[in-house]
Amino acid sequence: MSAAPFIIVAIDGGAASGKSSTARALSSRFRLLHVDTGSFYRAVTAELLRRGARAGDVATVLPVLPALQFGTQVHGGTAQMTIAGRPVDAAELRSAEVNAAVSHFAAIPEVRAALLAYQRGQAEVARAQGFRGLAMEGRDIGSVIFPDADLRFFLHADPAERARRRAQEGQTDAVAERDRLDSQRKTAPLACPPGAVAIDSTNLTLEQVVERMAAAIAARISA
Ligand code: CDP
Numbered sequence: 001m002s003a004a005p006f007i008i009v010a011i012d013g014g015a016a017s018g019k020s021s022t023a024r025a026l027s028s029r030f031r032l033l034h035v036d037t038g039s040f041y042r043a044v045t046a047e048l049l050r051r052g053a054r055a056g057d058v059a060t061v062l063p064v065l066p067a068l069q070f071g072t073q074v075h076g077g078t079a080q081m082t083i084a085g086r087p088v089d090a091a092e093l094r095s096a097e098v099n100a101a102v103s104h105f106a107a108i109p110e111v112r113a114a115l116l117a118y119q120r121g122q123a124e125v126a127r128a129q130g131f132r133g134l135a136m137e138g139r140d141i142g143s144v145i146f147p148d149a150d151l152r153f154f155l156h157a158d159p160a161e162r163a164r165r166r167a168q169e170g171q172t173d174a175v176a177e178r179d180r181l182d183s184q185r186k187t188a189p190l191a192c193p194p195g196a197v198a199i200d201s202t203n204l205t206l207e208q209v210v211e212r213m214a215a216a217i218a219a220r221i222s223a
Pocket residue numbers: 014015016017019020037038039041042102103104106107137138139140141178179182
């Protein structure tokens with residue numbers, strides 16, 4: 001009898017398109033490690049700000065980057081980044097300061113390069129902890145991090161609907177502005193890669209989106 005395949009599911013899309021909610025649901029259904037790479041960019045942003053780096057001033061970022069030591073803790077099936085052995089507080093990851101700065105830092109090629117191997121290494125974290133694969137969400141997972149992923153999804157939703165979702169969560173978040181910066185940057189811009197399964201969730205419930213994705217994963221597993 002052959003071992004169950006290790007499945008890599010890539011989920012990309014704009015802010016509040018539903019990446020985290022769907023990745024969490026699929027992870028628990030298929031026993032995958034949930035990896036929210038946006039939380040990695042947020043953790044790095046919080047640390048850079050703490051160390052005096054400023055958005056829009058690359059010269060304040062580059063000297064700090066090599067000193068950042070990344071690790072991973074797994075809590076409730078989700079990978080959590082540690083920096084110098086410490087996780088960044090969850091409220092800080094979603095603070096107004098981090099919301100405003102993260103896309104600026106994420107546009108810097110050296111910041112993306114510093115996170116590349118760490119993100120790919122999450123597959124080893126998942127294997128070592130007995131997960132059947134990983135569901136990784138972000139902006140460039142299906143295009144850059146795991147272009148050969150077993151399944152690649154790209155979630156769309158109307159910008160007004162996405163802003164409404166964030167406001168309903170009580171967050172101050174310039175969703176449209178982050179999308180603009182993420183889509184226009186030169187390195188790994190937000191775009192639906194060729195061959196990815198595109199889903200427009202504007203008029204779908206979370207459950208409907210999850211069912212569509214789960215059906216595609218189940219078909220792949222049994223193929
Ligand atoms: O949750 P939300 O979609 O609002 O954002 P997030 O996934 O937490 O990502 C925060 C920011 O990190 C994004 O706006 C991007 O600037 C950056 N990011 C990225 O550049 N590449 C990724 N793979 C993930 C996030």
